[in-house]
Amino acid sequence: MFETLILMLDATMRVSTPLILAALAGLYSERAGIVDIGLEGKILGSAFAAAAGAAVFGSAWIGLCLGILASVSLAMIHGFACITHRGDHIVSGVAINTIVAGLTVTLSMYWFGMGGQTPALSGDARFLDITFPFADALQDVPVIGAIYSNLLSGHNILVYLAFAMVPLTYWVVYKTRFGLRLRAVGENPHAVDTAGISVAFIRYRALIVCGILCGLAGAYLSTAHNAGFLKDMSAGKGYMALAALIFGKWRPVPVLLACLLFGFLDAVAVRMQGVEIPGIGQVPVQAIEVLPYVLTVLLLAGFIGKAVGPKAIGRPYVKERA
Amino acid sequence: MPYAIELRDISKRFGAVQANKDICLQVPAGTIHGIIGENGAGKSTLMSIIYGFYEADTGHIEVDGKRVEIRNSQDAITAGIGMVHQHFMLVDTFSVLENVILGAEGGALLKGGVAAARVELQRLANEYSLDIDVDAIVEELPVGLQQRVEILKALYRGARILILDEPTGVLTPQEADHLFRILKALKDQGVTILLITHKLREIMASTDNVSVMRQGEMVAHRETAHTSKEELAELMVGKKVRLTVDKDDAKPQDVLLSAQNLSQFDSQGVKRLKNVSLTLRAGEILGIAGVSGNGQSELLNVLSGITPMDEGEIHFAGQVINAKSPRDAAQMRDLKMAHVPEDRHKMGLVTGFEAYEAAVLGYHNSLAYNGKILMNRKAMLDECNERMAAWDVRPPNPHLKTANFSGGNQQKIVIAREVEQNPEVLLIGQPTRGVDIGAIENIHEQIVKLRDAGKGILLVSVELDEIMALSDRIVVMFDGAVVGELDAKDADERTLGLMMANAHNKEQEGEEQEGVSA
Numbered sequence: 091m092f093e094t095l096i097l098m099l100d101a102t103m104r105v106s107t108p109l110i111l112a113a114l115a116g117l118y119s120e121r122a123g124i125v126d127i128g129l130e131g132k133i134l135g136s137a138f139a140a141a142a143g144a145a146v147f148g149s150a151w152i153g154l155c156l157g158i159l160a161s162v163s164l165a166m167i168h169g170f171a172c173i174t175h176r177g178d179h180i181v182s183g184v185a186i187n188t189i190v191a192g193l194t195v196t197l198s199m200y201w202f203g204m205g206g207q208t209p210a211l212s213g214d215a216r217f218l219d220i221t222f223p224f225a226d227a228l229q230d231v232p233v234i235g236a237i238y239s240n241l242l243s244g245h246n247i248l249v250y251l252a253f254a255m256v257p258l259t260y261w262v263v264y265k266t267r268f269g270l271r272l273r274a275v276g277e278n279p280h281a282v283d284t285a286g287i288s289v290a291f292i293r294y295r296a297l298i299v300c301g302i303l304c305g306l307a308g309a310y311l312s313t314a315h316n317a318g319f320l321k322d323m324s325a326g327k328g329y330m331a332l333a334a335l336i337f338g339k340w341r342p343v344p345v346l347l348a349c350l351l352f353g354f355l356d357a358v359a360v361r362m363q364g365v366e367i368p369g370i371g372q373v374p375v376q377a378i379e380v381l382p383y384v385l386t387v388l389l390l391a392g393f394i395g396k397a398v399g400p401k402a403i404g405r406p407y408v409k410e411r412a
Numbered sequence: 413m414p415y416a417i418e419l420r421d422i423s424k425r426f427g428a429v430q431a432n433k434d435i436c437l438q439v440p441a442g443t444i445h446g447i448i449g450e451n452g453a454g455k456s457t458l459m460s461i462i463y464g465f466y467e468a469d470t471g472h473i474e475v476d477g478k479r480v481e482i483r484n485s486q487d488a489i490t491a492g493i494g495m496v497h498q499h500f501m502l503v504d505t506f507s508v509l510e511n512v513i514l515g516a517e518g519g520a521l522l523k524g525g526v527a528a529a530r531v532e533l534q535r536l537a538n539e540y541s542l543d544i545d546v547d548a549i550v551e552e553l554p555v556g557l558q559q560r561v562e563i564l565k566a567l568y569r570g571a572r573i574l575i576l577d578e579p580t581g582v583l584t585p586q587e588a589d590h591l592f593r594i595l596k597a598l599k600d601q602g603v604t605i606l607l608i609t610h611k612l613r614e615i616m617a618s619t620d621n622v623s624v625m626r627q628g629e630m631v632a633h634r635e636t637a638h639t640s641k642e643e644l645a646e647l648m649v650g651k652k653v654r655l656t657v658d659k660d661d662a663k664p665q666d667v668l669l670s671a672q673n674l675s676q677f678d679s680q681g682v683k684r685l686k687n688v689s690l691t692l693r694a695g696e697i698l699g700i701a702g703v704s705g706n707g708q709s710e711l712l713n714v715l716s717g718i719t720p721m722d723e724g725e726i727h728f729a730g731q732v733i734n735a736k737s738p739r740d741a742a743q744m745r746d747l748k749m750a751h752v753p754e755d756r757h758k759m760g761l762v763t764g765f766e767a768y769e770a771a772v773l774g775y776h777n778s779l780a781y782n783g784k785i786l787m788n789r790k791a792m793l794d795e796c797n798e799r800m801a802a803w804d805v806r807p808p809n810p811h812l813k814t815a816n817f818s819g820g821n822q823q824k825i826v827i828a829r830e831v832e833q834n835p836e837v838l839l840i841g842q843p844t845r846g847v848d849i850g851a852i853e854n855i856h857e858q859i860v861k862l863r864d865a866g867k868g869i870l871l872v873s874v875e876l877d878e879i880m881a882l883s884d885r886i887v888v889m890f891d892g893a894v895v896g897e898l899d900a901k902d903a904d905e906r907t908l909g910l911m912m913a914n915a916h917n918k919e920q921e922g923e924e925q926e927g928v929s930a
Contacts, residue, residue, distance in 0.1 A: 267517040267525075274503045274514050281501040284463070285515025285565075286486030401504070409465060 096236050098357045103245060104315060106353030107252040108133065108307040112331035113338070113345045114259050115303035119165075121263065121340060122296035123276040125404045127183035128168050129304055130328025131190035136161040136308025138194035141208040141319035142201065144215040150313045153215070157312075158305030164190065165301030166294075173293045176406030187328075195321050208312070208319040217246040217314035248310040253346075255303065260342040272296055276400030279407040289407045307331075333386035336397050352382040414477025416441035416604035417462070417493075417573050422471035424457055431457040433628045435471070439573075439621075444595060444605040446615040446636070449625030450648055450848035455608050456498075458625070459575050462606075463495045464488040475573070489515075491573075494566025498577040500558050504551035508544055508561050509533070512568050529568065536567050540597045555704075556587040563594065574598065575606045580614060584703045585876065585909035592618045610648075610849070612641045613877075624648055648849060659860045662884035664693035668868040669715075669749075669837050673724035676710050685710040686893040687724070692837060692868040697859065699883025699900070700872040703912050707892035708872045709754055712841050715870070716751035717744035718759075729836065745774055750830035752823075754841030754872065760826040761814045768796035768810035771829050799828045804854065820851030827855060831862060838862060841872040856882060876905055890914040 112129045119126040139160035144153030164186055171182040195206040202208055222243035228235045263269040271292050275282045279289045307327070312319045334352055338345030359378035366372055415438045424432040432454045439445045449455045460466045462473060464482040473480055480491045488495075502511050509529055518525035530546060537543045542560055550558060559579065566574055576595075580588040595605055595618065607619060615622050616636060624632045624647040632647045669692040676685040685707050692698050702708050713719040715726065717739045725734035729747040733739050739747070753759035761770045772781050772792055781792050796810040803824045805817070814822055823843065830838060843859065844852040859882060863869055873879050879886060886903050888896045888911040896911045 265522055267520050267522060270510060270514060270517060270522060274506065274510075277503045277505055278501070281503050281511070281514065284465075284485050284495065284497065284501040286464075286484065286489045287515050288484075 092233075092236065094361075096240050098354070098361060100241050100244075101357035101360065102350060102353040103241070103249060103253075104353075105356045106349045107249045108310050108315070108327050109331050109334055109349040109352060110252045110346060111248075111255065111303050111307035111310065112328055113334045113349050114255050114342065115300040115307070116332055116335045117259065117263075117340060117342065117345060118272070118296045118303070119300040120335065120403055121276045121400055122272050122293045123279060123400055123402045123405065123407075124168070124172055124293055124297060125179035125183065126168070126300060127180055127332065128164065128186040128328075129331050130324055130326065131183070131187035132161040132164045132301060132304035133308040133311065133328050134187075134194055134322070134324040135164050135190045136305040137312040137323055138198065138208070138308075138319045140305075140309035141211065141312035142198065144211050144313050145202070145209045145318070148213075148215050150211075150215055150217045150309075153313050154217075154306070154309045157309035158302050161305035161308060162298055162301030165297040165304070169294050169297040172406065173290050173297075176408065179404050191322060194319070198319060206321040211313060211317045215313070216317055217248055217310075219244045219246050220250075246310075246314045248306060248314050251306065252310075256342050256346045263342065268292075268295070273400075276402055279402050283407070283409065293407075304328075330382055333382060336399070337386055339397050340399055351385075355379075355381045414441075415439055415474070416443075416476065417606075418474040418477075419458075419462070420471050420474070422458065422461060422468045422473070424454075424461060424466060424468050430628050432461070432468070435625075435630050437623055437630060437633075439604055439606065441476075441604050442599060442602045443620040444599055444607055444618055446607045446609065446619035446622040447625060448608075448610060448612070448615055448622060448644060448648060450610065450850070453625040453648070453848075454628040455625050456577060457628075459495065459577055459606070459608060462488065463493060463575060489569050489571070492571055493573045493575065494569060494571025495575040496559065496562040496566060496577065496579055498579075498581065500562050502550050502558060502561060505549065507547050507549055508553075508564075509546045511550055511561055512546075512565050514565075516569050532568060533564060536564060539601070540567070540594055542567075542594060555582045556584070556590070559583070559591070560594075567598075572602070573604045573606065575608070577608045578610070579607070580609065580611065582704060582874075584913055585905065586913050588614070612644055615644065616641060645849070657856045657860060657881045659882075660864070662696045662863065664696040664884070665866065666694050667691050668694050668728070669870075670727045671715065671724065672727075674711070674714055674721050674726070675723035676714055676719065677722050684892050685714060685721075686891070688889075688892075688894050689724075690887055690894065692870055694836075694868050695863060695866045696884045697863050697869045697871055697882050699879040699886045700870065700889055701876065701879045701886055701908055701912060702874070702889035704874045706889045706912075708889055709841070710892070711889070712751065712754065712839055712870075712872055715744075716749065716753075716839055717741040718751075742774070742777075745833075748834075748836040750833055750835035750838045752827055752830050752838070752840040752843060754845070756819075756822055756826050761822060763813070763815035765814055766811050767800070767805075767814055767817070767825055768792045770814045771796045771799065771810075771825055773829065775829070775833060799825075799832060803828045803858075818848070819846035820848050820855075823847050823855065824851065827858065831858060835867065837868045837870065839870045839872075842874065843871070844873075844875065844878060876908055879903075879908070880905070888912055 112133055116126050116129050136157035140153040140157030143156035144150050168182050168186060171177040172179050198206050198208055225239040225243040229239045263272065271282060271287055275289055275292045283289050311323055316323065330352055334348035335345055337348035355378060359375050362373055362378055363375050364372065417439045419435055419437040422432055422435040435458055447455055457466065461468050464484045464487050467483060473482055475491045482488050482491060509526060512533065513525050513529045518528055533546055542564055544557060544560055550561060579591060583591060599605060609615060619636045622634050622636050622639065622644065623630055624644060626648060672689050674685055674688045675683060678684050688711060700708050700711065714721045718741050720738040721735055723735065725732055728749065757763055762773065781788055793810050800808040800810065805821050805824050814825065827843065843855050847855065859869060871882055880900065880903055883900045886898055886900055887894055888908065890912060891914065895914055
């Protein structure tokens with residue numbers, strides 16, 4: 091039983107990683123007042139760019155840089171539409187998702203001719219799992235050994251980075267000048283403007299951070315979790331992250347917990363495949379996979395408490411006569 | 413000695429509108445300088461230029477005799493200019509402290525800046541009696557204190573010139589008095605104050621000099637000691653105006669509307685309306701006085717059927733309306749109860765609609781506006797044209813979007829819509845909020861005319877002058893309950909002011925402040 095739990099938690103960490111990165115990306119964006127339905131597109135774009143880069147240059151790190159570059163570029167397009175030209179955030183985000191879904195497949199066919207995939211990655215072209223010191227030695231110590239060696243040790247660097255991002259984000263958002271302005275700009279941009287700060291500049295910076303984090307999430311998918319890019323490999327993770335963001339009420343630690351919950355449900359779903367539960371029979375995998383969405387809908391319907399987002403979210407900032 | 417601030421030939425044009433034309437203004441250091449003018453006279457635009465929200469097309473600004481370029485708010489702050497906006501520029505979910513340091517954090521990390529701000533705010537609090545709990549969340553503070561946060565924000569940035577835009581609109585008379593004491597203290601410390609207002613009384617009571625704006629131009633400068641309310645009012649509108657409303661004594665007749673023990677709870681279960689009982693007779697104007705947010709809005713909403721009451725009942729048009737048998741807003745309209753909501757942007761109009769569309773809202777199902785299937789555009793347009801002529805709505809263009817009319821003209825559209833339906837009872841909230849003097853006169857006349865035609869009018873207003881000028885009877889509300897009623901003849905500002913603050917306890921404000929959780 092304990093073994094199973096450790097295995098499931100281990101899977102949870104792996105599955106949650108892109109969710110955590112993307113949800114934090116959304117947190118920066120939405121706290122600044124920019125709705126980011128385009129998380130999905132940025133993840134997918136980065137996954138492709140990272141896999142392509144890693145395949146061509148043989149280095150996961152170069153792939154990661156290219157992934158981040160692709161994702162930040164997409165974020166800047168979103169910013170140009172929403173901040174500079176005051177476009178509708180949802181329309182711009184959906185447009186990005188649609189473009190990226192088509193473009194990644196088209197480009198990979200053109201460049202690699204493998205039916206929309208990139209070449210399989212191996213060796214340095216992937217982020218490999220890191221084994222903690224003494225992990226093997228402690229393997230057989232009861233409880234602690236299992237937790238240390240099997241759960242905590244043996245993930246790739248991006249997994250640890252994702253978890254480290256949570257306290258870092260907390261610190262940035264609540265303890266720094268940038269964070270104060272970020273939160274203010276999502277609540278009342280007029281207050282920020284009259285305090286002599288550029289609203290647009292802060293929102294662009296928030297989107298750059300958002301792009302970087304989505305870039306990490308995408309690179310994780312194609313160069314760490316998998317070994318190459320597959321068509322539509324983001325598979326709704328961006329939307330799931332957005333749900334986790336709302337579920338966690340736009341706060342770093344609750345968002346982490348929401349991501350872990352969603353990741354855990356995913357791990358359970360995999361585990362439950364074909365398993366007979368006494369008295370119920372075989373539970374369809376879809377029934378468990380749908381749980382994160384059901385939870386989010388329940389939350390939005392107000393059953394689990396009110397999710398009050400940043401007040402100025404989704405509204406372009408227009409100077410008005412005071 | 414150079415002037416603290418001097419404007420030279422400032423002009424600003426928005427499309428076809430010349431908002432400011434060749435404005436010159438000289439303000440000596442350490443004085444309180446009033447700027448008055450009707451809505452749309454260009455006061456706010458001018459202040460926005462000084463504070464760097466807009467750039468002037470021509471002209472320049474000098475501070476302490478030196479020419480300054482103000483391209484954005486940061487430039488204005490650097491030049492020592494601070495502004496208290498009419499609609500506070502505060503982040504509601506932030507603490508007082510966070511609001512004050514926003515934009516002046518003193519470093520990339522908040523820690524040091526926060527500590528320094530605490531010390532500095534304490535000093536400012538002592539010096540100018542601007543006490544405040546710096547850890548309180550802004551949205552939980554009463555408006556008077558929120559305004560104090562705005563003042564502190566400006567002072568924290570070292571402002572030597574403070575602009576206040578319509579600062580007393582949201583305050584009780586007592587809070588306003590306190591504000592003026594603060595301004596006096598600031599002045600004594602050498603701070604120069606620009607006070608924008610349309611309230612002549614405040615200009616007379618607190619300023620050293622006053623400048624008058626009309627239609628984008630600066631039309632006069634006066635020393636306050638050498639002018640009078642009447643002269644200023646005349647300068648503002650360019651013609652003689654009456655500040656009082658001419659009306660005969662009321663001849664109240666049968667009771668049209670009576671409400672007994674109305675109570676209402678908000679979504680959090682807080683009782684917003686507390687056992688309110690009142691009666692309204694035909695041929696009288698019943699004024700509801702009170703500081704904004706003391707249950708008047710809830711009362712209007714319950715009476716008009718917008719929100720159902722939780723307790724109590726209303727007798728109107730031969731019907732008994734209570735929680736078990738409520739009427740919605742459309743049904744109340746059918747019973748000939750018209751309602752001019754307090755907030756015309758949120759409830760009175762659809763600002764994206766053209767004027768003729770907005771002019772039938774609420775009555776859009778009426779046969780007069782409908783054909784068999786489609787709405788009868790021609791009927792709507794004809795009627796709108798007629799009303800625009802009768803009510804002097806400017807510009808008289810039924811196809812103009814309501815958002816593009818001035819506040820006064822928007823209000824005329826709303827009031828005309830309700831009054832022209834010939835209601836028995838008219839509920840009217842803040843009829844002249846954001847409306848210029850010329851239109852105020854017109855609206856007041858129409859209200860009195862309706863009364864003289866034997867209708868009952870329930871007037872909610874936070875403007876004491878308006879309540880006193882129009883009402884025949886006055887009911888005062890505080891904290892959701894009726895705290896007093898008096899004949900308009902016996903009412904004066906002081907009595908009403910004290911009743912509005914719930915009978916003479918000013919200490920309550922302090923308690924409330926302590927009760928706020930940080």
